[in-house]
Each structure stands twice: as C-alpha cells, then as structure tokens.
Amino acid sequence: xxxxxxxxxxxxxxxxxxxxxxxxxxxxxxxxxxxxxxxxxxxxxxxxxxxxxxxxxxxxxxxxxxxxxxxxxxxxxxxxxxxxxxxxxxxxxxxxxxxxxxxxxxxxxxxxxxxxxxxxxxxxxxxxxxxxxxxxxxxxxxxxxxxxxxxxxxxxxxxxxxxxxxxxxxxxxxxxxxxxxxxxxxx
Amino acid sequence: xxxxxxxxxxxxxxxxxxxxxxxxxxxxxxxxxxxxxxxxxxxxxxxxxxxxxxxxxxxxxxxxxxxxxxxxxxxxxxxxxxxxxxxxxxxxxxxxxxxxxxxxxxxxxxxxxxxxxxxxxxxxxxxxxxxxxxxxxxxxxxxxxxxxxxxxxxxxxxxxxxx
Numbered sequence: 001x002x003x004x005x006x007x008x009x010x011x012x013x014x015x016x017x018x019x020x021x022x023x024x025x026x027x028x029x030x031x032x033x034x035x036x037x038x039x040x041x042x043x044x045x046x047x048x049x050x051x052x053x054x055x056x057x058x059x060x061x062x063x064x065x066x067x068x069x070x071x072x073x074x075x076x077x078x079x080x081x082x083x084x085x086x087x088x089x090x091x092x093x094x095x096x097x098x099x100x101x102x103x104x105x106x107x108x109x110x111x112x113x114x115x116x117x118x119x120x121x122x123x124x125x126x127x128x129x130x131x132x133x134x135x136x137x138x139x140x141x142x143x144x145x146x147x148x149x150x151x152x153x154x155x156x157x158x159x160x161x162x163x164x165x166x167x168x169x170x171x172x173x174x175x176x177x178x179x180x181x182x183x184x185x186x187x
Numbered sequence: 188x189x190x191x192x193x194x195x196x197x198x199x200x201x202x203x204x205x206x207x208x209x210x211x212x213x214x215x216x217x218x219x220x221x222x223x224x225x226x227x228x229x230x231x232x233x234x235x236x237x238x239x240x241x242x243x244x245x246x247x248x249x250x251x252x253x254x255x256x257x258x259x260x261x262x263x264x265x266x267x268x269x270x271x272x273x274x275x276x277x278x279x280x281x282x283x284x285x286x287x288x289x290x291x292x293x294x295x296x297x298x299x300x301x302x303x304x305x306x307x308x309x310x311x312x313x314x315x316x317x318x319x320x321x322x323x324x325x326x327x328x329x330x331x332x333x334x335x336x337x338x339x340x341x342x343x344x345x346x347x348x349x350x
Contacts, residue, residue: 027231066328069267069296071303075204105267105296110205111240112268114233131232131264153201153208161203164233 007046010186012141013097016054017089019068020104020130028131038138041158041170045177047186049141052097057089069105070127075116083116087123096185098144099125100137114163117143124185133164142172145180189216192224199237206244213241215249222253226260236268243272251281258285263294270301277308287313290320295329306336311347314340 022028035051042049057064066082073080079087086101093099106113106129115128117140126140135158142158149161150173158170172180180186190198195217202209213221224230225238239257242250254276257269270289276282289301290313298320305313317340321333 023232027233062326062328065295065326066299066332069299071300105236105264107268107271107300108204111243111272112236112264113204129233129236131236133233149203153203155201162201164237165201 007181009046009048010181012047012049012145012186013052013094014049014141015052015091015093015097015099017057017091017099017101018055019057019059019064019102022102023131029134034132034134034137037134037168037170038141041135041138041172042180044172045180047145047180052093053091055091057101058091059089067101068103070101070103070107072106072108072113072116072118072127075108075113075118077118079118079120083118083125083127084120086127087120087125090123090125095122096124096187098141098185100140101125101127102130103127104130115140117141119144133166134168135166135170136163138170139163139166142176142180145183145185147172147176147180189220192220192227195220195224195238196230196234199234199241202237202241206241209241210244218242218249218253222256225253225256225265226262232262232264235262236264239265239268239272243268243275246275248276248279251276251279254282255285258289263297266292266294266297267300270297271304273301274304274307277304277310283310283313286310287316290316295326298324299329299332302333302336306339309340309343311340311344314344 067086071080071082090099106127114132114136117126119125124144128136147159150157150159155165155167156171160166198209198212225235242253254269257265273282273286286301286304289297292298317337321337324330324333
C-alpha cells in the first residue's frame with residue numbers, strides 16, 4: 001500500500017493558542033500557510049490535521065508577559081516548569097487533541113529554538129516561535145506523532161532537524177508514515 | 188577568506204537545534220560579516236536569533252561586539268536571546284555591563300533571560316542590581332521569579348563571605 005493510498009484517513013484535532021501572533025513573511029509564516037504545508041505533507045500518510053480552534057490565550061497580563069518568552073529547559077528530555085504551567089491552559093481541548101502555543105521566544109538551555117514538543121505525559125502540546133519557519137508546526141506535530149529527527153539532514157524531509165532548512169514540499173518516508181499512523185492522537 | 192553573507196545564512200539555516208553541525212564552520216574572519224548580519228533589516232528574525240545563539244555558543248571574547256549589537260537591537264527577540272547568550276562570556280566585564288543594562292529592559296522577556304544569566308553565571312556583583320529590579324518590578328510572576336534569583340545570590344554571597 002504505497003504512499004498511504006487506500007488507507008483510512010486519520011484525523012488529528014489541533015488547537016492553536018496565540019500569545020504572539022505569527023510574524024508575517026518574510027520573518028515568519030501565517031497559520032493558514034503553515035496548516036496548508038502541513039496537510040499537504042501529511043496527506044501522503046492519509047492524515048488530516050483539523051484546526052479546531054485558534055484563539056488568543058486567556059491569561060492575565062502578568063502570565064501572558066511571563067510565558068511569552070518561554071524557557072523549555074533541555075527541550076528533548078522533560079518539560080520545563082514553564083511548559084508544565086502553560087500546559088494547563090487547554091480550554092476545551094479533548095485529551096487527545098494537540099494544543100500548540102505560539103510565543104514570541106522559545107529558548108532552551110542552548111539558546112533560541114523554532115519550537116519544542118516536549119510535554120507533560122498525557123497532555124499533548126508544543127510551543128513554536130512566532131517567527132518560525134513554514135514547516136515548524138508540522139515538524140513539531142510530527143514529533144508528537146512519534147517521529148524522530150531524520151539522521152540524513154536531507155532538506156526535503158519534514159523531520160530534518162533544522163525546520164528552517166526544509167524545502168517545500170516536505171516529505172515523509174514510509175517508516176515515518178507507518179509510525180505516525182500508529183499514534184494514539186489520531187482518530 | 189571570509190564567507191559571504193549568503194554563505195553564512197545558508198550555514199545558519201541548516202543548524203541543528205544544538206548547533207553541533209555548524210559550530211566549527213565559521214571562523215574569526217567571519218565575525219565582522221556576522222556582526223553586520225545580526226541587525227540587517229534584510230535578514231529575517233528567525234535567522235537573526237539563530238545567529239545570536241550561534242555566536243554565544245562560541246564563547247569567545249571576539250564575539251562580544253556581535254552580542255552587543257544584539258543586546259542593543261530594537262528587536263525584542265534579539266535582545267532576549269542576547270541576554271541569555273551573554274552567560275557564556277560573563278568573565279568579561281563588557282558582558283556583565285551589558286547584562287546590567289538588559290536587567291532594565293522595558294521588555295519582560297529580556298529581563299527574564301538577563302536574570303537567568305545572572306543566576307546561571309552566579310553574578311554576585313549584580314546582587315544589588317537584582318534587588319533594585321525586584322523593587323520596581325510590577326509583574327507579579329516576575330517578582331516571584333526575581334525573588335528566587337535574589338535568594339540564590341544571597342546564599343552565594345553568604346557562602347563566599349564564610350569562605
């Protein structure tokens with residue numbers, strides 16, 4: 001069954017919470033563009049991401065200012081205290097829905113990141129920077145669906161470790177398709 | 188020979204999240220070009236913040252001019268990243284002076300990461316400045332955060348006196 005053809009279409013529900021709106025091109029990309037790029041890539045796996053809600057965060061001004069420059073610790077090990085606190089703001093998202101927060105700055109132990117998908121267990125979430133690349137959203141959701149970075153750094157692969165270096169249209173390989181379709185976040 | 192702006196941006200665009208694949212691709216000769224790129228209006232913020240991160244990771248005094256440009260940039264994102272990356276260079280007075288200034292930044296994110304640098308680098312000589320920052324901080328979340336940093340500096344200062 002090559003390229004995911006003739007497979008049942010699986011769906012992922014996504015909620016986007018905005019702390020800082022995505023920067024317009026050339027600094028960043030609109031949510032519509034990022035969604036379109038992601039769904040084009042995921043269509044190869046017969047996976048559709050449904051953007052259920054897009055809203056501004058319901059935070060106090062103090063919370064908003066604090067979380068808008070988010071520290072994610074090591075990112076690939078465990079969520080930081082700030083990520084854990086932020087994960088509580090899911091509004092009406094269901095348990096398997098993914099919530100992506102858009103912050104002005106995402107910083108790990110080394111420095112600035114495009115995004116980070118490390119999350120508290122059972123609370124699927126990611127954070128992305130407002131000036132992120134076109135495929136950052138899809139890349140982080142790829143992580144949430146179980147995908148690791150591609151070791152070859154080929155620029156046509158969605159899981160290239162550097163989202164800014166991914167050329168359109170980004171591709172998934174067969175093993176990635178198989179793995180992501182097994183994710184419990186899809187229905 | 189120094190690389191062109193385009194060459195440098197291509198290298199930075201391909202940087203892994205831990206920058207391990209680019210850390211030895213740029214040399215001293217490239218620093219002046221990097222300095223020009225950081226606040227270049229034609230370079231998007233996404234790449235500029237990566238340049239600032241990269242330059243910080245080099246941990247070289249030669250990188251201070253580039254970090255100073257970022258620390259004094261009009262772009263909040265660049266000042267935020269500079270505030271954090273300066274932690275690699277706190278053995279140089281210039282870096283400490285820049286952190287001191289960034290603790291007064293109007294943007295909370297910049298102040299937050301400047302405080303993280305104070306804590307990470309155990310900058311006891313900025314203890315009084317942190318106390319002043321805490322006094323005038325209007326954001327309650329930041330007050331709690333600043334209090335934690337101040338307490339850690341107090342402990343460090345007491346231990347230093349005891350030894």
